[in-house]
Amino acid sequence: MNMKSIPISAWVGIGGIAIAVLCAIFAPLIAPFGEREIVGEIWLPAGGDFVLGTDNLGRDLLSRLIYGARTTIFVALAATVISFALGMILSFAAAVMGGLFDQLFSRFNDLMMAIPTLIFALVVLAVLPQYLWVLILVMAVLDSTRVFRIGRAVALDVAVMEFVEAARLRGEGSLWIIFREILPNTLSPLLAEFGLRFAFSILFLSTLSFLGLGIQPPAADWGGMVKDNKDGIIFGISAALVPGAAIATLAICVNLVVDWLMKRTSSLKGGRGDA
Amino acid sequence: MGSGPITGPVLTEGTARDPGAQSADLAGVPAKPHPADSAEIGGTFWRRFVFRRPLAALILKRLGLSVGLLFAVSLMIFGGVEALPGDFATTYLGQSATPQAVENIRKDLGLDRPWSERYLSWLGGAVKGDFGTSWASKQSVSEQIGKRLGNSLFLAFFAALISVPLAVGLGMLAVQFRNRMPDKIINVISLAAISLPEFFIGYLLIMVFAVELGVATFPATVYDSMSLAERLSAIALPVATLVLVVLAHMMRMTRAAILNVMSSAYIETAELKGLGTFRIIARHAAPNAVAPVINVIALNLAYLVVGVVVVEVVFVYPGMGQYMVDAVTVRDMPVVQACGLIFAAFYIFLNMAADILAILANPRLRHPR
Numbered sequence: 147m148n149m150k151s152i153p154i155s156a157w158v159g160i161g162g163i164a165i166a167v168l169c170a171i172f173a174p175l176i177a178p179f180g181e182r183e184i185v186g187e188i189w190l191p192a193g194g195d196f197v198l199g200t201d202n203l204g205r206d207l208l209s210r211l212i213y214g215a216r217t218t219i220f221v222a223l224a225a226t227v228i229s230f231a232l233g234m235i236l237s238f239a240a241a242v243m244g245g246l247f248d249q250l251f252s253r254f255n256d257l258m259m260a261i262p263t264l265i266f267a268l269v270v271l272a273v274l275p276q277y278l279w280v281l282i283l284v285m286a287v288l289d290s291t292r293v294f295r296i297g298r299a300v301a302l303d304v305a306v307m308e309f310v311e312a313a314r315l316r317g318e319g320s321l322w323i324i325f326r327e328i329l330p331n332t333l334s335p336l337l338a339e340f341g342l343r344f345a346f347s348i349l350f351l352s353t354l355s356f357l358g359l360g361i362q363p364p365a366a367d368w369g370g371m372v373k374d375n376k377d378g379i380i381f382g383i384s385a386a387l388v389p390g391a392a393i394a395t396l397a398i399c400v401n402l403v404v405d406w407l408m409k410r411t412s413s414l415k416g417g418r419g420d421a
Numbered sequence: 422m423g424s425g426p427i428t429g430p431v432l433t434e435g436t437a438r439d440p441g442a443q444s445a446d447l448a449g450v451p452a453k454p455h456p457a458d459s460a461e462i463g464g465t466f467w468r469r470f471v472f473r474r475p476l477a478a479l480i481l482k483r484l485g486l487s488v489g490l491l492f493a494v495s496l497m498i499f500g501g502v503e504a505l506p507g508d509f510a511t512t513y514l515g516q517s518a519t520p521q522a523v524e525n526i527r528k529d530l531g532l533d534r535p536w537s538e539r540y541l542s543w544l545g546g547a548v549k550g551d552f553g554t555s556w557a558s559k560q561s562v563s564e565q566i567g568k569r570l571g572n573s574l575f576l577a578f579f580a581a582l583i584s585v586p587l588a589v590g591l592g593m594l595a596v597q598f599r600n601r602m603p604d605k606i607i608n609v610i611s612l613a614a615i616s617l618p619e620f621f622i623g624y625l626l627i628m629v630f631a632v633e634l635g636v637a638t639f640p641a642t643v644y645d646s647m648s649l650a651e652r653l654s655a656i657a658l659p660v661a662t663l664v665l666v667v668l669a670h671m672m673r674m675t676r677a678a679i680l681n682v683m684s685s686a687y688i689e690t691a692e693l694k695g696l697g698t699f700r701i702i703a704r705h706a707a708p709n710a711v712a713p714v715i716n717v718i719a720l721n722l723a724y725l726v727v728g729v730v731v732v733e734v735v736f737v738y739p740g741m742g743q744y745m746v747d748a749v750t751v752r753d754m755p756v757v758q759a760c761g762l763i764f765a766a767f768y769i770f771l772n773m774a775a776d777i778l779a780i781l782a783n784p785r786l787r788h789p790r
Contacts, residue, residue, distance in 0.1 A: 390621035
C-alpha cells in the first residue's frame, strides 16, 4: 500500500482518530484541571481560564472532555473487540462445521436480531447491576450478532474455495482451516466492518449514557456529559452541544476511514462501479 | 428457542440468499424419500394450496413465521431476563436490603411463583392486551401504553411521511449525477449525518430554532385537548430530528440499490442499443429497482421505531420511548417487558412487510429454484 493512494478524506479521519486517542492516553498530562474537580461557577461561558467554559457543577468542560475521551474510547473499543472475537469465532465455526451447529447458531442469531438493539439493551440493562464490565459485555454480545451475520456470509464464500477443500483433504483440523485458511482471506472486508462497528459502538454507548443507563457519574463520558448539561439548553447555554459535537466528530472520522477501506476492498475485488 | 416456525429461513435473509432452503421449505412438508412423490399434485391440503396459490402460500408462510418469531421474542424478553444473574427484588431494593424485606417484596410482586407459571399468565394477558400493573406506580400498564403508543405513532408517521419521498428523490438524484459534484456533496453530507447521534441533532435544533430564533416550541408536550394544528407545531422539531436521522441512511441505501441495478448487464445493453436515459430508467431500471427500494424503506421505518426512543427523551415527548426509559431507570419490569415486546412487534412486522412487498414486487422471488 502506498501512502499517496490514501485520499484526503481518509487522512482527515486518521488525524481525528489520532487526536482523540492521544487525548485518551495522555489525559492527565493534557487536561488543565482534574476530572471531578470543581473549579468555578456553574455554566461559565467559554474563554478566559476555562477554554470551553464550565459544566452544570462548575467543572472544567475541556478537562472533562479529555478524560471523557478515555472512557468513551476504551469502552467502545473493548466492546467492539470482544464482539468481534465472539462473532467471528462463532461465525467461522458455523461456516466450517455446517450442519446442526450452523443451523442452531444461525437461527438463534436471527432471533436475537429480531429485537432492535437499543430495545434489547434497555430490557437487559433494566435487570443487570450497573457495573462497567456488564455494560461492555452487553454491548459486545448485542453487537456480535451483526458480526456473526457478516462473518458467516464472508466465510461461506471462502469456505467453498479449492484451497480450503485441499486443506480439508490433507486432513487439517477445523482450527487450522479457520485461522490459517479462512481468516487471512477475509481480513480486508472484516477490517472495514470493524471500523463500522466501532463507530456504531461509540454512538450506542453515548446513547445509553445519555439515557442514564451507560457509564455512571461522576466518571466523565461524552454521552453522560450531554445528559448532565442538557438542562442548560433552554437558557441558551451550549455546554451540552460540546460533548455532542465531540461524539459526532469522532464517529465521522471513523466513518471516513471506513469509507476509504470499503472502496479499497471493493476495487480489489474488481467490482463494477462504486456501489 | 424450541418453537417450530422459527426454524425456517427467517424474514430478511430468506428471500435472496438461501434458495436451497427456501425451495425445500416451499414444498410444505419435509421432502419424502422417493422423488416420484414430488411430482404428484395430490397429498395434503397444504400441498395442493401451495401448488394452486404459490403467492398466497408464501405470504401465509411469512405471516406464520413472524408470529412464531414474535412468540420466541416474548419468551426471550421474559425468560431470557429471568435467566440472567441477579434477582429483581435484590436489585430493586438495593444492596443494603434485609433478607426479610427482599422476601416481602418477592411475595408482593409474585416473584415467589415459578417462572414458567408467571410467563404463561403474562403471555396470556399480553395476548388480550393486558400487561399487568406497574411496580412503581401500581397503575395499569396497558392504560398508559394505550395513551402513549398513539403519540409515538403520530410522531413516527409524520417523520416517515416527510423522509421517504425526500430520501428516494435524493437517492435518485445522486445516481443521476453519479460521481459528479451533486453526488459527492450528497455523499459527504450523508456520511456526516449518519455519524451524528440523535440527541446531538435534537439539541442542535432546539438551540437554533427554539432558543435562538424562537420559532419552535420546546419541550414538545402534547395533551388531549390540543388541536391538530397545535400538535403539529409541537412535534415539528422532533419530526425534523427523526427525518434527519433516517434520511441519510435511507438515501445511501436507495442510491446503492439503484446503482446496483444500473450497473447490471441489461442496462448496459439498453445503453448500447441507443435508448435514451429516461427510457432506460423507466422501462428497464425502475421495475427492477422497486423491490430493493421498498425493502430499504421498510427497514428504515423499522429503524424509525427505535429512533423514537431517544428523540422522545430529548424533547420530553409523552410517548412509548420515554415511558420505557423511565421504567428502565427504576427497574419497573412489567413496563419494560411490555414496551420491549411492543417495540419488537413493530420491528418484526415492518421487516415482514418488507419481505412480502419484495416478493410481490419481484416475480423472480416467487419461484425460487
